[in-house]
Structure formats: C-alpha cells, structure tokens
Amino acid sequence: MAPYPLSKQMTAFVDKTLSFNSADSRITGLRQAYSEMCRAFTPARPAGLHVVDFELDGVAVRSYQPPASGASCIVYLHGGGWVVGDLDSHDFICAEWASTLGVRVVAVDYRRAPEHPFPAAFNDCLKVWRALRTGPNKLDPERTLVAGDSAGGNLAAALCLALRDAGEPVPCAQVLIYPGLGGDHRLPSRSECIDAPLLSSSDVDCYHALYLQGTHHPNAYAMPLLATDFSGLPPALIAVAQFDPLRDDGVLYAERLNAAGVVATLYVGEGLVHGCLRARGQVAEVDALYETLSGYLAEKL
Numbered sequence: 001m002a003p004y005p006l007s008k009q010m011t012a013f014v015d016k017t018l019s020f021n022s023a024d025s026r027i028t029g030l031r032q033a034y035s036e037m038c039r040a041f042t043p044a045r046p047a048g049l050h051v052v053d054f055e056l057d058g059v060a061v062r063s064y065q066p067p068a069s070g071a072s073c074i075v076y077l078h079g080g081g082w083v084v085g086d087l088d089s090h091d092f093i094c095a096e097w098a099s100t101l102g103v104r105v106v107a108v109d110y111r112r113a114p115e116h117p118f119p120a121a122f123n124d125c126l127k128v129w130r131a132l133r134t135g136p137n138k139l140d141p142e143r144t145l146v147a148g149d150s151a152g153g154n155l156a157a158a159l160c161l162a163l164r165d166a167g168e169p170v171p172c173a174q175v176l177i178y179p180g181l182g183g184d185h186r187l188p189s190r191s192e193c194i195d196a197p198l199l200s201s202s203d204v205d206c207y208h209a210l211y212l213q214g215t216h217h218p219n220a221y222a223m224p225l226l227a228t229d230f231s232g233l234p235p236a237l238i239a240v241a242q243f244d245p246l247r248d249d250g251v252l253y254a255e256r257l258n259a260a261g262v263v264a265t266l267y268v269g270e271g272l273v274h275g276c277l278r279a280r281g282q283v284a285e286v287d288a289l290y291e292t293l294s295g296y297l298a299e300k301l
Contacts, residue, residue, distance in 0.1 A: 004197060004243045007271055009283040014197045014273060016040070027083065027114065034084040041278035042092045046099035053087065056131040059124045060109035062087045064098035072103040072143045072301040075129060075171070077159075079150030079275070081180075081207030082113045082121055090149070093277055100294060103301055106132065110155070113210045118222045121211075125155045126162055133169070141169035145234070145300055149277060150246070151207070153179025157224040157253065164232045173300040174236045175293065176250060178274050180204065182223020183249035193245040199274035201245040225252060230260035237265045237296045239289060241272035267292050 006014065020037035022029050045051065050065040074097060078090040087109045098105040110124035129146070132139045148156035153176035163170045183190075185201075194201045212218050220227035236257055240250035250266070257264035269276075271285040279286040 004193075004273075005271075006197070006243070006273070007283065007285065010271060010273065010276070010279065010285065013276065013279040013283055013286075017198060017275070017278075031084050034080065035086075035089065038085075038089040038278070042088070045091070045095040049095060049098055051095070056135065057127040059128050059131075060087065061128060062091075062094070062107045062109070064094050064105040064107075066098050066102050066104070069098075069102055069104050070143075071140055072101075073132070073139050073145075074098075074101075074103060074105045074297065074301070075132065075144065075146045076105055076107045077110070077125055077146065077148035077152035077155045078107065079148065079152045079177075080112075081203075082118075082151045082154075082211040083207060084112070085151075090152075092280070093149075096280070097294075097297065101297055101301065103297075114213060117213045118211050118215055118218070121151075121155060122158050122162075122221050125159050129159060129163070130168075142172050143301060144171055145173040145175060145297070146171045147175035147177070147297075148179070149177035150180055150274065151211075153177055153250075154181055154224065157181060158221045160233050161220055161224055161227055170232075170234045172234060173296075174234045175296065176236065176238045176253070177277065177293070178239065178241045178244055178246055178272075179250055179253070180207070180246045181225045181249040181253050182208075182218070183225050183246070183252055187248035187252070189247035189249075189251075190245050193243055193247065196243045196245055197273045198276075199244060199246070204245050225249065225256070227256075230256045230262060233257060233260070233262050235263040235265075235300075237267065237293070239267040239269060239293065241269050241274050241276060243272065244274040246274065265296065 022033035
C-alpha cells in the first residue's frame with residue numbers, strides 16, 4: 001500500500017476497522033465480518049428515541065422518532081457496496097441525526113447483491129419513498145430529504161433522478177457522503193487512491209460487478225453519472241474523502257449539478273478515508289465532517 005498521510009487518530013481507526021477482516025471471502029463471511037465491525041463502532045442510542053421496525057410495500061424499514069419531532073424527515077440509505085450493511089450497520093448515524101436534529105429518520109433495508117442485483121435495491125428505495133408519500137404519514141417532499149453514504153449515496157442520487165423523470169415531487173435536498181456514482185475508471189482518484197485504506201480501486205470494481213451482473217448497458221439509475229440531464233434535481237451536499245478512489249465521482253457530480261443550475265455544495269474532507277463515518281468522536285477530521293452535515297441538514301429541514 002502506498003503511504004497516505006493520515007492523522008494518528010485516523011490511523012488508529014483504520015487499524016481497528018481492518019482488525020475485523022476475515023479470511024472467509026464468501027459473501028456470508030464478508031457480511032458477518034462487516035456486521036461485527038459495525039457493532040464495535042455503534043454506541044448506545046440516545047435516550048428518548050422511539051425506534052420501530054416495520055415494512056413499507058414489502059421493504060423492511062426502521063423509523064427513529066424523537067420526542068418532539070415535527071413534519072421533517074430524513075430517508076437514509078446505507079452504504080456497503082450494495083452487498084453488505086443493513087438496518088443495524090448504520091443505526092449510529094440515523095439515531096444521532098434523529099436525536100440531535102429533532103427529526104424523524106427512516107432507514108431502508110433494501111435487497112442486496114449478488115442475490116438481488118440491480119435494479120432490486122433501487123426499486124426498493126423507490127417503493128419506500130412512494131409509500132412514505134402516499135401512506136398514512138404522507139410525508140411532505142418539501143420537508144423530506146434523502147441521504148446516503150457510499151452505495152447509499154448512489155441510490156439516493158438515482159432516486160432523485162427517477163422521481164424527476166417521472167414528474168413526481170423530489171426531496172427537498174440530497175445529501176451524499178463519499179458516493180459511488182459510476183465515474184469513469186480513468187478519473188484521477190482511481191489511480192491516486194488505487195490502494196487507499198478501507199476501499200481500493202479493485203474493491204470498487206468488485207462491488208460494481210456484483211451489483212451490475214447481467215446488466216450490459218447500465219443506465220443512470222444504476223450509475224447516476226451516466227445521466228445526460230442534471231437539471232430539476234434537488235440541491236445537494238456532496239461530501240467526499242481525500243483518500244478514496246470514489247472521491248472524483250462526487251466532485252464530478254457536484255460539477256454537473258452546478259452546471260445544470262442546481263445548487264450543489266462540495267465538501268472535500270482532507271485526511272478522510274472511505275467509510276470514516278464510524279469514527280465520530282474518535283477523529284477530529286470526522287467530527288468536522290459531522291458539523292458540516294448537521295449544519296446543512298438543519299438548514300434544509
């Protein structure tokens with residue numbers, strides 16, 4: 001691995017994360033190791049949250065309701081390369097946002113590859129959004145935003161594209177955290193961060209292959225940077241990590257949104273690596289990222 005100038009705090013986080021790697025390369029082994037790693041970084045939920053699991057249109061979801069929440073809501077789509085991750089893996093960020101922002105958060109447990117390749121996860125996210133819009137709660141799009149990290153950022157962007165194309169109300173904003181959006185393999189970050197900590201360029205290729213299996217010509221709902229029209233999409237905050245092969249996916253997406261007249265804010269997290277959200281309270285650079293995310297969310301909601 002090439003040297004990456006990480007802070008001591010970030011190096012400790014990376015080392016702890018890597019300690020959960022398993023020699024079992026089967027999908028079941030990867031999922032088990034990922035779940036164990038996530039549990040090790042998941043703190044107790046803040047007091048006062050009402051948390052319940054249920055289904056919307058056949059898709060499992062988890063709702064986090066703070067004591068005095070209004071009509072605002074965040075729909076959260078977890079990362080994990082469309083292969084690992086679930087409602088528990090990102091419980092930490094959903095619970096924190098619900099508690100600190102005083103808003104409802106709904107996390108989506110979409111189907112995962114390789115058992116369920118594209119468009120299964122995308123379809124699940126779209127079904128949940130529509131169910132939230134038309135069900136008993138009837139969430140107001142003007143007070144509901146979509147957020148996601150990594151593969152979840154991909155799904156959040158794809159959801160916005162699909163809603164716009166269908167002429168349906170779009171979320172009030174999209175918050176994408178180190179998203180994978182299908183950028184060309186020749187983008188500079190793919191070579192500059194070819195063996196970056198926690199996600200290498202070959203890892204990206206592997207996850208793409210598992211997600212897109214059988215899809216010979218992926219469309220923009222699979223890889224949003226393939227879109228030809230970025231107008232009419234929600235305003236965006238795109239946060240990218242300095243040492244991440246996906247960094248330039250987010251940079252390019254922000255550029256294309258702004259060129260289409262959509263207000264997009266790009267946050268380039270110096271010293272950050274892919275998957276660093278779990279280092280909350282452990283790494284100063286990650287705490288700075290959370291401040292930016294929380295400020296943007298509070299402004300939009």
